[in-house]
Structures are given as structure tokens and as C-alpha cells.
Amino acid sequence: MNQSALTRSIQILFLFFLVITGLYFAKPFLVPLVIAAIFAMLFLPMNGWLEQKGLHRGVAALLCVLTLVCIVAGMIFLISWQVKDLAQDMGNMQQYVGKSVSKIKELISNNLGVSAAQQEQMLKQQQSSAGGGAGKMVMAVMSGLSAVMVNSILVIVYLFLLLFLRTHLRRFILKVTPQNTRQQTDRILHDSAKVARSYLTGLAKMIVLLWIMYGIGFSIVGVKNALFFAILCGVLEIVPFIGNIAGTALTLIMALSQGDDSNMLIGILVTYAVVQFLQTYVLEPLVVGAQVKINPLFTIIAIVLGELIWGIPGMILAVPVTGIAKIIFDNTNGLKSYGFLVGEPKEE
Numbered sequence: 001m002n003q004s005a006l007t008r009s010i011q012i013l014f015l016f017f018l019v020i021t022g023l024y025f026a027k028p029f030l031v032p033l034v035i036a037a038i039f040a041m042l043f044l045p046m047n048g049w050l051e052q053k054g055l056h057r058g059v060a061a062l063l064c065v066l067t068l069v070c071i072v073a074g075m076i077f078l079i080s081w082q083v084k085d086l087a088q089d090m091g092n093m094q095q096y097v098g099k100s101v102s103k104i105k106e107l108i109s110n111n112l113g114v115s116a117a118q119q120e121q122m123l124k125q126q127q128s129s130a131g132g133g134a135g136k137m138v139m140a141v142m143s144g145l146s147a148v149m150v151n152s153i154l155v156i157v158y159l160f161l162l163l164f165l166r167t168h169l170r171r172f173i174l175k176v177t178p179q180n181t182r183q184q185t186d187r188i189l190h191d192s193a194k195v196a197r198s199y200l201t202g203l204a205k206m207i208v209l210l211w212i213m214y215g216i217g218f219s220i221v222g223v224k225n226a227l228f229f230a231i232l233c234g235v236l237e238i239v240p241f242i243g244n245i246a247g248t249a250l251t252l253i254m255a256l257s258q259g260d261d262s263n264m265l266i267g268i269l270v271t272y273a274v275v276q277f278l279q280t281y282v283l284e285p286l287v288v289g290a291q292v293k294i295n296p297l298f299t300i301i302a303i304v305l306g307e308l309i310w311g312i313p314g315m316i317l318a319v320p321v322t323g324i325a326k327i328i329f330d331n332t333n334g335l336k337s338y339g340f341l342v343g344e345p346k347e348e
Helices: 002-025 027-052 057-087 090-112 116-130 133-164 166-175 179-221 226-238 242-258 262-288 296-310 312-330 336-342
Strands: none
Touching (some): 002 027, 027 057, 027 133, 027 179, 027 296, 027 312, 057 226, 166 179, 179 226, 179 262, 179 312, 226 242, 296 312, 312 336
């Protein structure tokens, strides 16, 4: 019995590493497809409502795609509008960075005995040894932008086709499952779509509320371009745990470039602490709810693993994909214990 259990555990562990390897090497194909699938689950109610109003399925799917494009374009416009105002303060930021670099050089010179001239010489040697580092950086940026454009187009195409062919795809999944498990499979499909939809709608509401709270807080403490940093902190919420910390850190850097006002820094930290308290204990239970029932440990594990496999898209998709995986575990014999492990602990 123990030997059988050990063999089964080894098989599951081997399957886990096999899946991780496949996900890693299939990243260019899977990332836009998974993003489109998550958005398709979000727009299913809207698509069905449009079809009930008498619209052709293709027209309904196209309107859903256009709605998503308009939402993303609106967010990009809002951020770019604020970036223009932020650009006016770039001179102050450059001066602050220059002063900080000078202080660091002076600190190194006083404590390590390396003069400023020697430090400059070391930097020049490093840059020359890099050989075309600036050109490589430009090429990397251009390559990244082109990849984003291609993936964006793929997401739009996939989203339209998934909505248009959703009934056909559902029938296919039910056909390839045994007759005695089709009802269970249909329930898994329904619950998976519900989890993805609940997570995305709750996240959207959360981001808007964070915009309001951070905007009020940053304005009170006197941060320049408070609206931009409020929008930044809210948008970065799509990366759980890490995003809001990164946004607040950037706000602190901007505040430092405005001057050495310790009161402003303390105000930013207090704003962050208050917003996080309200988000964790008030907003998340009311707005997001308990649809994605994953305990904090495996939430962090999923985010870290997602970043290792798919980078930033993996961090964003980690929570909804893990929530869908938990539904599959909970409804599959032999995997229910893993669904229990990933899920939230229940009070005895």
C-alpha cells in the first residue's frame, strides 16, 4: 500500500514537472490564447445578452471585442495624459538623480578610498567592455514592443473566435469526455467561467476604488501629479502583492525628487498603509468576494511560479488560472486532496 502511494506521488510529481516544462516552452503560443480565454469568460454574459436581443453571433462577438479595445484604449489615454504632466517635472527628477549619484560617489570615496576620477574610469571601462550595450538595449526594446503588438492582435483574434465558436468548442469538450462524466465536465466549465468572470469584474471595481483612495491620499499629502501615481498604483494591482508595493515605491522616489520633505514621505507611507488595510479587510470581502478561494501561501507560490514560466503575463494570470485549476481538482476523483491543499482553510 505504501509502495503504491509512493509510486502515485512520484507519477504526479513527474506530471507536474512535465506540465511546467510544456508551459515554459509553449509560452509564445499559450500566453495570448490564455489571456483571450480569460477575457472570453468575462464577456460571456454580455455576448449572450446581445444575442438574445437578436444580433448575429458574429456581430455580438465583434461588439464585445470592440468594448474591450475601447476600455484598454481609454486606460492608455488616461495614463498618457498624466504622463505629459509628469514630463514637466522630469528636470527635477534628473537633478535629484544627479545629486544622489554625487552623494554616492562621495560616500564611496570617503569610505573605500576610490576617488571620483577612478570611479568614472571604472564606469567607462565597463561600458566599453559591454560593447554596443546601448544598441542592444534599443533592439531589445523594439523587439519587446513588436512582441506586444503581435500578442495584442492575437488576443483580439482569439477573443472573437472563442466567443463566436464557444458552443462548438463546448460540445467538442463534452464529446471527448465519457458519458458518465459529461454532467460533471459541464459543471467544471460553468464554474471555471464564473470564477474568471468574478475575479476580473471584482479586480476592475477594486482598481477604480484604489484610484479614488490613492488619489485622495496623495493629494492631501501634496504629491505632484497625484492622479498619475494613483492610477499607476491602481493599475499595478493586477499583479497581486507586488504591484501596489512597486507603485508606492515609485511614488516615494518622485516625492524625494521634489525635495527632502520627510512629512510627505511619511504621508505617502501612511496613505499606503491605510489603503492596504481598507483593501484587505473591507474592499476585498465586499467587492472581490471569495470566488477565487485560494489560500495566501499558494497565491504567492502561483505568482512566483507564473513569473518564472511566463514572466509578467504569468504573474497576472496566476490567480485566475490557479482558481480554475482548483475547480478541476475539486471535481476530479483522485485530485480532490490537491484542491483542498490549494483552497482556503476551513474553520473546524
